Amino acid sequence: MRTIQQLFDLTGKTALVTGGSRGLGLQIAEALGEQGARIVLSARKADELQSAQIHLQARGITVDWIAADGSREADIADLADKALDRLGHVDILVNNAGATWGAPAEDYPTDAWDKVMNLNIRGLFLLTQRIGKLSMIPRRYGRVVNVASIAGLSGNPPGTMKTIAYNTSKGAVINFTRTLAGEWGEHNITVNALAPGFFPSKMTQGSIARLGAEAMSAGVPLRRLGDDEDLKGAALLFASEAGKHITGQVLAIDGGASAV
Template identity: 70%
Template sequence: MGSIKKALDLTGKTALITGGSSGLGLQVAEVLGEQGAKVLITGRKADALESAQAHLRQLGIEADWVVADNQKESDITKLVDEALARLGRVDILVNNAGATWGAPAAEHPVEAWDKVLNLNVRSVFLLTQQIGKRSMIPNRYGRIINLASIAGLKGNGPNSMGTLAYNTSKGAVVNFTRGLAGEWGPFGITVNALAPGFFPSKMTRGTLEKVGADKLSERAPLQRIGDEDDLKGAALLFASDAGKHITGQILAVDGGLTAV
């Protein structure tokens, strides 16, 4: 049997992480970098990316950044150009960037619907397609990790927030993950998704302030929300050779919320 310590080692690997300047994206960048990967984070704001880079470098992680708005197809092409120029290849792609919108379905603005679906689904397809064609398929190796959500595994109750566009987009990410895993498996590429429950982030700050962590924890068997480390183990499993025989899977990291 091979060494599990060696299987979890990412030394010599490269990773591109969208939405990597804060929240779950930065958490994933931390663990991949700590395990030896060279990390390239991307987002829309240079100051936030600079701050994240400084934080990662303090941890001893080799990190760089590129400004890109993944709602724009031209920015995605430039991002892939820059990633391949700086990294040489992309071994690990983490599709984390996303948006949400709260509104009752009957009043949901179509512009908001388009924005959420464009960033959460269309941009994931476009970036993954280019990274696949230009790096992973020719190299016959890749680890793709999509950030779905438990919101993509179920509907909302009658008294919950109206997030129909977000739920729809994350449901699409779930089946995008399964479909692509089947198609790209023969190229040595695994495609999996993490489905987080409630974690503190810029996206969830409003809900956390309004509802409170205790209230949000009530229905979860572990009686807590996610913290700054809770996504790391699952992300590392999917990114490393420890998970080389896992593909097309959706792993909920939610304190057991979807189990009850």
């Protein structure tokens, strides 16, 4: 019987983390890498990926990166193929890349809707499909960790954000997670989703600046926003052997906001 340390150990495992150059993706990459996984990061901007690589290497993590636009089908195929070439196979796929756009629903631009949907759900599907078909299913092993959001569990409080495409896309990520878990369980592949609440990031900085961190955390039972450690434990659970009997689940990491 393995020890708890062995169940959470990722030595010898490989991980592809999209949207991994900063924010939540970088936080997850830190957690997986510190437990021994070899990491490939992906994002659109090479300079940010290089900075992330330096940051992770300073923590003793083996890491490479591939610049790709997760909303473009050609980039997605190229990313999957390059990641498999560099890693040999992908044990853990973290689908974190995402975008948002704020506008009232009645005036929401169609091109903004398409931009959000193409990255947040279409690109996620295409990358997962390719990694699954080329690596996880043939090897009968895989951990898919999707980054959804508590925005996919409900609407927005009146007077706050107007992000209908983002909320809709994250709701789709949640049911994508459940559906794929049902299909791929027979291949020994688990598929789970993290649903973060508000964490300071480039995506949320506008809302935090406009509404204020104190006001945004007032209705949160723990009375605070997420920090740069709060996703690590949950991500590691879903990515490791400690979570081998967990699939199709959505875990909110939101200080209790979705529970009240």
